[in-house]
Amino acid sequence: MNDTVNATSADDYLQPFTIKACHIVNQEGYSNNVAGVTSGFNIYESIDSKFLTGDLIITDSLNLLKNFRFSGQEFLRLSFCHGNDEGPVLNMTFRIYKLSKIIRSKEIQQAYELNFCDPSVFLSNTTRISRVYRGSYSEMLFKVINKDMGLPVNLLGHWESTETDNNQFICPNWTANQLMNYLTINADKGTNSSWRSGMFLYQTMKDGFNFRSIDNMCSGKTDQYFGESKVQEEVLKLFFKPTTGAKDKPSREQILSVKRPQLFDTLEASKKGAYASRSKNYDSVRKLESDEYYDIEDTFNRSSNHVSEYPMVRTESMLTISNGHEQGLTTGEQIGDEYPPVVTLPYFTLLAPNNQQDNMIVYDYSTNHDFDNGKIESDDVWSNHKIKDNSKLERKALKQILNQNRLQVIIPVRTDLSVGNIVELNIPEPELQDKQSDTKDKIVDNRYLIVDLQLSLNVQTSEGSLQLECVKESFAQQITEDAIKGMLEKSAGSVNRMTEMPKGNA
Numbered sequence: 001m002n003d004t005v006n007a008t009s010a011d012d013y014l015q016p017f018t019i020k021a022c023h024i025v026n027q028e029g030y031s032n033n034v035a036g037v038t039s040g041f042n043i044y045e046s047i048d049s050k051f052l053t054g055d056l057i058i059t060d061s062l063n064l065l066k067n068f069r070f071s072g073q074e075f076l077r078l079s080f081c082h083g084n085d086e087g088p089v090l091n092m093t094f095r096i097y098k099l100s101k102i103i104r105s106k107e108i109q110q111a112y113e114l115n116f117c118d119p120s121v122f123l124s125n126t127t128r129i130s131r132v133y134r135g136s137y138s139e140m141l142f143k144v145i146n147k148d149m150g151l152p153v154n155l156l157g158h159w160e161s162t163e164t165d166n167n168q169f170i171c172p173n174w175t176a177n178q179l180m181n182y183l184t185i186n187a188d189k190g191t192n193s194s195w196r197s198g199m200f201l202y203q204t205m206k207d208g209f210n211f212r213s214i215d216n217m218c219s220g221k222t223d224q225y226f227g228e229s230k231v232q233e234e235v236l237k238l239f240f241k242p243t244t245g246a247k248d249k250p251s252r253e254q255i256l257s258v259k260r261p262q263l264f265d266t267l268e269a270s271k272k273g274a275y276a277s278r279s280k281n282y283d284s285v286r287k288l289e290s291d292e293y294y295d296i297e298d299t300f301n302r303s304s305n306h307v308s309e310y311p312m313v314r315t316e317s318m319l320t321i322s323n324g325h326e327q328g329l330t331t332g333e334q335i336g337d338e339y340p341p342v343v344t345l346p347y348f349t350l351l352a353p354n355n356q357q358d359n360m361i362v363y364d365y366s367t368n369h370d371f372d373n374g375k376i377e378s379d380d381v382w383s384n385h386k387i388k389d390n391s392k393l394e395r396k397a398l399k400q401i402l403n404q405n406r407l408q409v410i411i412p413v414r415t416d417l418s419v420g421n422i423v424e425l426n427i428p429e430p431e432l433q434d435k436q437s438d439t440k441d442k443i444v445d446n447r448y449l450i451v452d453l454q455l456s457l458n459v460q461t462s463e464g465s466l467q468l469e470c471v472k473e474s475f476a477q478q479i480t481e482d483a484i485k486g487m488l489e490k491s492a493g494s495v496n497r498m499t500e501m502p503k504g505n506a
Contacts, residue, residue, distance in 0.1 A: 017082045019459055024096070026068060030068070034058060038057065040056075040057060040457055040464075041459070042457075043078075044452075044454055045453040045454075046419060047419050051120060051124075053117045053118075054116050057112075059111045061106075061109045072097050075093055075119070076095075076096055078090075079092070090206065093119065095119040123149045123151075125176075127148055129171045129175070132171075133167075137183045137184075139165070141180060142159070145176075149176050156210075157208045157209060158207060158216070158420075159211050162190075163188055163191075166380070166383055167382070167383055167384070169182075184199055184200065189215055192303060193215050194303040195299065195397075196391040197395035198213055198395065204418035214473075215305045217422070217449055218305055218306050218422065219422075235421075235447075236424065238411060239426045240255035240427045241254075250412070251412075253411070256465065258408070260408070265403075273360035274296070274400035274401050274404070275353035276296065276357045279291065279362040279390070283368065292389065295354045296397065306473055307422065307473040308475050310479075311475070312472060313354075313479075315353060318478055328349050329342055329348075398473075403471075406471055407470045407472075408468065414466055417450070420449075423468070425446050441487070442476065442486070443484075444475060445476035447476075449473060
């Protein structure tokens, strides 16, 4: 790919892993070790996915399709660790649900792909629930997984408590999967959290099911686990060295390739309320309409518990030159070697992104006393659909911001990383460097949140890789003229001349 940067001889940096089990079991109780006929497999994690999924390639000269009689009801056990028992041993059982891409490569040989998922995917879609839940959303979610679906506590990892504890919800014969989605979306860590309604339910190979806030992910803390306390892990530091001809010692901290699928898309972000939005809510009891507003600048001022600290767009307080507005800009005619003069276009001037609330309007309703006959002004004993703040708007904004600034890196296989972790990616800037220059990007910094992960293992060579999709949710500094000028002055080469560019005509 043109937008992918690879390290020198990337294959030389791949690290080994140890396969302990690659077994398939059918409904008749027959088991088969398929490690010898498996070219490799992939396992996928995401903070947006409640369950693990994967695929496995089989090169079959034993006609397992006939003799083992695959029907999509088989189970697959995978167990492995990186190195020679160096990393944590991952031991997982999956359900095979799809067989496809059958290719007859030779007269007595065929290849095909098996798709698998965590067995609880089937449980979540076949378990119907008609009952009343009370308490906090985190308590309700635990009851769904542990009581209704019957999954043991040892399959739960990080599990955070949410506010408030007087919620009530009558589940109208939904599947467990539908109910888990509803509870996750509406759960709230608290009004002072970095992002309201910023809870995520996801499964990892290492820790099982996690119910975790974006606050905790961004903090880099991983010490709050269900049922026990674990030692907090340090933020992993990964390093990338572009092609230099140097033969560095292979390391699991070595970044093998770097790719940026996207740096920003402000049109999509604006339309979907990443920077500002509002909701119009109707209270059918009081016969009143109310408005709630979301402003990314207000949200970041409320809490500093982010991946870095500041919004990734110039907000009202940063647009000081144009009095808090986005300028419409073009250039006039260039004279000689001077930089083209900057000219403003007032008819293209916009409000600052955090003041464009009308880009997205959500219409909703708020109810009081759904489950009792108390006075209108009294507090609910049990609360249902009550809008107290801009939580729904902030969740929509967060989901959009996590799709803005994305970075993909590939590292050697390791079994101690999961989505929801913070990593420090030390990647040199693609510019001229000399002894006097400082090319560090002080606005972006090196902290990233892992949101998607793909583990790829080649069983025949016992080597593998880990592809991480990481995001920036915030910057380390505000985007200001002084910050940009400071970096330009320390850069090498002709870039320094940009500091001499004159101001545009207002």
